[in-house]
Amino acid sequence: MKHGPLLFLGVFTAVFASWVAGVLAPHVQIGGQSLVQIDELGIQYPLDRTGEAKQGAEIYRAQGCHYCHTQQVLQEPLLSRLTLTDAGTNIAEVVATLRKVRRDLDADTAAALVSRPPQVVLAHAGASATDQATRLLTNAGAQVESTIANLGPDLRRGWGTRRTVSRDYLRDEPVFLGQIRLGPDLANLGARQTNTTWLLRKLYNARIELPGSTMPRYPYLFTERRLRPGQAPSPDALALPPEFAPPPGIEIIPTREARQLVAYLLSLRSDALFYEVFPPKPQTTTTNAVSAPVEATNAPPTQTSSLDLRPSDFPLRTSDFDLRPSDFDLRPSDFDLRPSDFALRTSPLALASP
């Protein structure tokens, strides 16, 4: 090859292309994401941290906690379990509808299911199948409940109630996603651990709360203070079990850094529910219970149009729409996802689209 300039140009183009794909395009796609307005709670999610917690994030950064702890919860595309909780009054209609939803059921089995609620109707169904089944069954007068079927190891470990999405990190600077889990994921630590003393003890010596723990100690985030004879112990002093306690006359006081770090740890939670975290890919295939996709023939004509356009059809373009997460049932605590509400209220959204 005699053409130096061509070599330069080729390499340049290749690297530029990968930069466009890896950095620029994602920025164009999600760089303008807005905070999520949650009207019921009058908040914008993610919540801004308090000043103390923000400084705590700096302590977290400086100690390099993220070399052992991730802050991201993974989950494959969401699958739901739909349970019939009450058949209502029009049993025959519900049985007929159920047989539309579950083609594999014969009339007797369907009737048996309907007669003894609660019964699992769909075990692992994608978002749109669950939506349609919910709509059909509730139109027939039954009541159904939808829960998450595929928890995945992260959710089952209690590290979160849902996967984390890019909006969860809008306020983080820097972002501590982490690449390795030598310790547990901390994305939702504040949701499962609200005890300041517990956290302070964990930092002072992780083996106080969990014998045999391999987490490093951070004694330098605490100061030892000698009590003068007769002096009352400070209310700030860390309460320690006898085998970890300092000699009498000395108390362990958390430094400001330790308190800030704990404030930050308490602020860690990404469990608010909003539009983006629900419909993953338009995946309607089901893994076991449903043999055929549900038909929407039963739906009134006015609703058919809104049925066609469902949020899962455009998962990447949420920002194009005037997004009103307040339309969705927000239950962060029990994570009681109700696709019925969700699906029905997408119609204003669909209509608003060009």
Place this chain on the structure above:
Amino acid sequence: MSSPAPAPPPGAVPPPAAASLAPALPADLDRSCRWPVLVLGGLSAGWLVFAAVLGVLAAIKLHAPGMLANVDWLTYGRVQPAAWNALVFGFGAPAGLALALWLMVRLSGVPLVGTGTILFGAAVWQVGLKLGVLGILAGDSTGIEGLELPRYASPLLLAGYLLIAPWALVVFDRRQPRESYLSQWYLVTALLVFPWCFASGYVLTSFLPLRGVLQAAAQAWYLQQLWVLWFGSLTLATVFYFLPKLTGAAVPSRSLALFGFWTFVVFGGLGGLTRYAGGPFPAWMLSLAVVGNVLTLFAVYAVGANLLPSLHAAVSRLKGNVVLWFLGFALLAWLAASVLTALNSLVTVRHLTHFTLVTPGLDQLALLGGFGLAALGGMYGVVPRLLGRDWPSRFLATLHFGCAAGAVGLLAVAFLIGGLVQGAALNNTDVAFLTVAKRYLPFASTGTLAQLLWLVGSGAFAVNLLWLLVACARTVCVPAARALVEPLPAEGKA
């Protein structure tokens, strides 16, 4: 490009008679780049040892959580990134630059220009890196893995680089036979990629940070360029220069080499996001990364098919050649790391290996095993030519190879197996987290042993180099000093 007159290398030994006019005598070429290469190489040897000490410390801290816990400077979350930066920017980049300068000069057949600027650049780089590593230990890290250097340090590194690397491109531009070699293509790639990814990574995470997870996307892109297109290119440039030289067999297929090079350049940079597979990113980004990683296998095949046969044929003939050991091992490690990385990006595999020791295991295999051994092998080949004197201790060189290869092998095996064990335990939610930790710890402890081996090897190399330099200094200085002092005592005694 402007090119100031070549600064005469300070302290150059007068050329052997009759060598002055010929355009491209290897001895002239070597002399033109002697000081930059020696200075960069010597500094990188020092950092190699320092990084190994930090690496041992970090590894010990993983399984001895109470050790030195009182010293905030030495907490795991600071020693670990300090070791990484010392290794990558203290040893890796300067050693890579030293080899790049030498290879470029040799292959282009023109002497190096800009020696003074290069030495100045090396000084700027060193100042920046020292500030940076101290900053990390003091708690000033930026908090982005791989981009930890604080804001007061990273620009110095870039400035240092920009004072050094362009001279290699100037030399390439003036190359005497207009024909160019495969090694030169890889060098040009490496030299162009580094400033770009370094600047993009640091600017988009610490100077004008992108929002939220986009920082992580910028970081993943940077790491991929750094690992594959910078270290990978330098590894391949070195291997493609030395192996055919040593084995005496030319690269068999030029078109295969060309194909391998372009697939490497085009696909090699795409795979970064597998680090965050399943994370909070648009799904297409991961798909692209997987495709990139898998397509890079074409390049891996091309390199392997071109080099392995001749290596295989020469092994028995060149049993005693330390340089060949290093480069052969580096080639194998690079091939293994690339194949495993492609494998690891597949969703089913990733499901098991995500967030485990496999990630650092593969990183280390490519960095220490691939680039590290290639660069060290290159040093073993280059330094004697620059100084006109062979390595003083063959034993130390052999020891170095044994330790380094052993360390890389041990580390890779321990972390890959340990990662699988860890992944299986993480995915099995009946296993409490502490038990997960107890299961991966033995493998992490093996990592300590590997780091210790690496340290011993690095120490052997540093001692050997120092010994060689002192010996050379003595042959140069002793006669000079004698010439200075001799007349007086001679008179006095007479």
